[in-house]
Amino acid sequence: MKIIQKIRKKLLGFDKNHLLAQVEQQKQQIEQLTTIVCGISGSSSSAWLLKNKDERMDATDELFDEARRNFHLMRYEFASNYCNGLDVADIACGTGYGSEILALEGKANSVTGIDIDSSAISYAKQKHGPANTSYKVASADDTGLPSASLDLIVSFETIEHLPPSVDILKEFHRVLKPSSTLIISTPNNWPLTKHHLRTYNFSSFKEDIEKYFRIEIIYNQNSGSKSEYNHNQPAGITHTTIKNQDLAECFIAVCRKDN
Missing domain, CATH: 3.40.50.150 (Vaccinia Virus protein VP39)
Structure with a gap:
């Protein structure tokens, strides 16, 4: 009986640790995706400004004099x-x-x-x-x-x-x-x-x-x-x-x- 209880504790501990590891991995993936999306958005804005710099300006951007x-x-x-x-x-x-x-x-x-x-x-x-x-x-x-x-x-x-x-x-x-x-x-x-x-x-x-x-x-x-x-x-x-x-x-x- 004691042996069975020890096995159950080990299995429960494994399941808990495994789930925590999965959650942490998913959090890291979300952070990476957020960084990528923000980078794409920023790059898109910069490309638009460069393309339209003769008619539009952003006075906070060093693209301009x-x-x-x-x-x-x-x-x-x-x-x-x-x-x-x-x-x-x-x-x-x-x-x-x-x-x-x-x-x-x-x-x-x-x-x-x-x-x-x-x-x-x-x-x-x-x-x-x-x-x-x-x-x-x-x-x-x-x-x-x-x-x-x-x-x-x-x-x-x-x-x-x-x-x-x-x-x-x-x-x-x-x-x-x-x-x-x-x-x-x-x-x-x-x-x-x-x-x-x-x-x-x-x-x-x-x-x-x-x-x-x-x-x-x-x-x-x-x-x-x-x-x-x-x-x-x-x-x-x-x-x-x-x-x-x-x-x-x-x-x-x-x-x-x-x-």
Whole structure:
């Protein structure tokens, strides 16, 4: 009888140890598969960015020139100062690097990144999707967002890409709450191209905005690059004045919806 009990204990011990070994092996296999899947996803995103680098950029990726990256990062870091605790939309968010800055550095309550390019939105979801950020495929003039639902809209280098018949400012006014803020930028007197369908100077930019919003302040932004549009200015964001308005590479306007 004692011999039988000893045999049973040995068998039970073997079964238990065998099962534990199988569980551990399966856990290791799952971890390996997860690593492989994440690696494939990351490689896919990098390949997409490389293929589309002439039309899309990620300012956090060293694929792009440092001065150009800093130029784009600078304006989002500027806008992040307005985000704390707010519900924000980054309209024409592209690859989402700016939406992530608004969400994390800006400490927004929520950030909705919107872009008409579904592949850019897929990239944004993979690479720049913190918990308080969501992404949506939609056009800037028809966002599908509820009326009076946002505290802040950020829209950089968007308005010049749309024909004059498309009124994105009207849509921005619709989705913003009363007493909320719009931060919008555009190049200063850049020529028309297949991508730039309208061009602005200080006066025309101001005129279009004031159809819907009260302008609180306009800034010059310059990249510090050798581009002719930089006008030999140092990199930075400075208050626009009558004397320096022609030296801006881009304008950034901070605007208020009063009603």
